[in-house]
Amino acid sequence: xxxxxxxKQIAKELDVSISTVSKSLKNSxxxxxxxxxxxQAFAKLYNYKPNNIALSLKNRKTKxxxxxxxxxxxxxxxxxxxxxxxxxxxxxxxxxxxxxxESFDKEVINLEMLANGSTDGFIMxxxxxxxxxxxxxxxxxxINQGMPIVMFDRIANEILxxxxxxxxxxxxxxxxxxxxxxKRKKIxxxxxxxxxxxxxxxxxxxxxxxxxxAIEINNDLIVKIEDIENCSNIIDPLLNENxxxxxxxxxxxxxVVAIKAALKKxxxxxxxxxxxxxxxxxxxxxxxxxxxxxxxxxxxMGRKAAEMLIERLENEEEDERYRTExxxxxxxxxxxxxx
Amino acid sequence: xxxxxxxKQIAKELDVSISTVSKSLKNSxxxxxxxxxxxQAFAKLYNYKPNNIALSLKNRKTKxxxxxxxxxxxxxxxxxxxxxxxxxxxxxxxxxxxxxxESFDKEVINLEMLANGSTDGFIMxxxxxxxxxxxxxxxxxxINQGMPIVMFDRIANEILxxxxxxxxxxxxxxxxxxxxxxKRKKIxxxxxxxxxxxxxxxxxxxxxxxxxxAIEINNDLIVKIEDIENCSNIIDPLLNENxxxxxxxxxxxxxVVAIKAALKKxxxxxxxxxxxxxxxxxxxxxxxxxxxxxxxxxxxMGRKAAEMLIERLENEEEDERYRTExxxxxxxxxxxxxx
Numbered sequence: 079x080x081x082x083x084x085x086k087q088i089a090k091e092l093d094v095s096i097s098t099v100s101k102s103l104k105n106s107x108x109x110x111x112x113x114x115x116x117x118q119a120f121a122k123l124y125n126y127k128p129n130n131i132a133l134s135l136k137n138r139k140t141k142x143x144x145x146x147x148x149x150x151x152x153x154x155x156x157x158x159x160x161x162x163x164x165x166x167x168x169x170x171x172x173x174x175x176x177x178x179x180e181s182f183d184k185e186v187i188n189l190e191m192l193a194n195g196s197t198d199g200f201i202m203x204x205x206x207x208x209x210x211x212x213x214x215x216x217x218x219x220x221i222n223q224g225m226p227i228v229m230f231d232r233i234a235n236e237i238l239x240x241x242x243x244x245x246x247x248x249x250x251x252x253x254x255x256x257x258x259x260x261k262r263k264k265i266x267x268x269x270x271x272x273x274x275x276x277x278x279x280x281x282x283x284x285x286x287x288x289x290x291x292a293i294e295i296n297n298d299l300i301v302k303i304e305d306i307e308n309c310s311n312i313i314d315p316l317l318n319e320n321x322x323x324x325x326x327x328x329x330x331x332x333x334v335v336a337i338k339a340a341l342k343k344x345x346x347x348x349x350x351x352x353x354x355x356x357x358x359x360x361x362x363x364x365x366x367x368x369x370x371x372x373x374x375x376x377x378x379m380g381r382k383a384a385e386m387l388i389e390r391l392e393n394e395e396e397d398e399r400y401r402t403e404x405x406x407x408x409x410x411x412x413x414x415x416x417x
Numbered sequence: 418x419x420x421x422x423x424x425k426q427i428a429k430e431l432d433v434s435i436s437t438v439s440k441s442l443k444n445s446x447x448x449x450x451x452x453x454x455x456x457q458a459f460a461k462l463y464n465y466k467p468n469n470i471a472l473s474l475k476n477r478k479t480k481x482x483x484x485x486x487x488x489x490x491x492x493x494x495x496x497x498x499x500x501x502x503x504x505x506x507x508x509x510x511x512x513x514x515x516x517x518x519e520s521f522d523k524e525v526i527n528l529e530m531l532a533n534g535s536t537d538g539f540i541m542x543x544x545x546x547x548x549x550x551x552x553x554x555x556x557x558x559x560i561n562q563g564m565p566i567v568m569f570d571r572i573a574n575e576i577l578x579x580x581x582x583x584x585x586x587x588x589x590x591x592x593x594x595x596x597x598x599x600k601r602k603k604i605x606x607x608x609x610x611x612x613x614x615x616x617x618x619x620x621x622x623x624x625x626x627x628x629x630x631a632i633e634i635n636n637d638l639i640v641k642i643e644d645i646e647n648c649s650n651i652i653d654p655l656l657n658e659n660x661x662x663x664x665x666x667x668x669x670x671x672x673v674v675a676i677k678a679a680l681k682k683x684x685x686x687x688x689x690x691x692x693x694x695x696x697x698x699x700x701x702x703x704x705x706x707x708x709x710x711x712x713x714x715x716x717x718m719g720r721k722a723a724e725m726l727i728e729r730l731e732n733e734e735e736d737e738r739y740r741t742e743x744x745x746x747x748x749x750x751x752x753x754x755x756x
Contacts, residue, residue: 142530160489163516163518167523176513176514177502177512179506188511365704366677366704
């Protein structure tokens, strides 16, 4: 497929702003005749096809934010949406949510659908498949059309845009360090398969905490789970014969399954074993024992993402400097750890 | 505000179909001249303002379904969305989700926004505020414009449209009857305040089960909770001095809070007390003990709602007969009951 020349490319080529290109193509009297003719000639030369949506963007605001997330049966994403909704409501914006169901194609379809006049900009977290394929052309096209995107949590470093993340590696490092402070030496990591970026970062943090504390890395204690349905089969062997004295799980579901299996084997928590889970959800609060978690502060992330997007939408000037905001995580101490 | 005459009203008045009215107003040659002139004259007389969206509906399909639900941090609604997504994907439809946050105004705004060319039809569950106000004009207007709505769970009997519900009263009746079969006589009901229709229906089922089994109703055993934050203060007194031997809770959060409070007081579950919760969510599966629940079959509800909506969207003929589908509930027996 032949790539169209975009507003942004014309702007870059002629060293003017996107808004100048857009206005020139609409023959706006705000732009000097010289510039207008130059832009128009260039656009003609490169067979620029105006995208009506993009051209009308600066005039016809929808006052709507599009959110595209991988799934909804997931407390973290739900809390991020709550945060976005809070700020959007305060500032008079509507919010539309679409789900990629972890599918690249659905992500592309949803983005195109919403970019087609329904929203002013996007807040997104990538699908697993998109992260595996590393194909981000759909994001780039939307950005080229002049619609800002704020990415959160599962981001693409390749795309120049505003981002809201937590420092997954540091958060994992701190959680594992906390277990080490509790005199735990045989710390298991229960994680997902690697292709989701945050999974890899959390593993890095786990490994670094062990290294910095001169604890030998034992690959047998690192288990990767693809499917929650059979995770107890994978976790169970870890719990035999005093193999471990602590668990760091990358989500609370893995943690609660491990805790239930441990209790059945007579392992006392936190006396015999400490457990920390990533993501502070509803399960950790209500399980027995309650679970110490790393809070990703989903509401805060959502609020920050919405603030960044609305700021960009309402700023008349194009600003090519993009920011990456790091939201602080914190350990919420509950009954599954000793101190 | 003066109400516009709608396509539907013209159709009714002249005893023709909505599609005939629509086509007549577009001067379609499919319609006899006689009818066309009659419709046009009537429309002019009553100052009919064509709604471009409505007129173009039969031609320009968006192939998109709009979902408007009260909240998203709620496992039941998330599962319904999953069910809708499944059927929509199978049939080539996109799905857009908007949240009312339990607010009437937000529900109206979201509905208007999505009805404005973004979607072909809606699947909705009403906000608490809408149920309190009993103001459903926004739904009626969308239906009048020719956009079908399927309501689920929190429905309005006043609106003629397709609906998907469970028999909340019967489901509660069966759950409480099950507790009575377990020889429980002092059964507490932990419910929400009454204005959400399903809360009232579940209370009705509870009361009827007691009556049918000749168990005296004790109003002290019925507690209503508005705010989850302080629910343990309200639940705690129930657990003193052998006051109760079973709990029927209208959601799993109330149940898990009650169980934790009971365990702290040394009450054994299910030996001393049985617990059943409405709504099969993620907490019930992972709490200790696991909780016996009434499954609302959210995925099934979502699938059925999507099937009904798509059927109506793809049916050329207007069908004024509306259906209410009742999805069966079932008791998922876990550790919090004896049998």
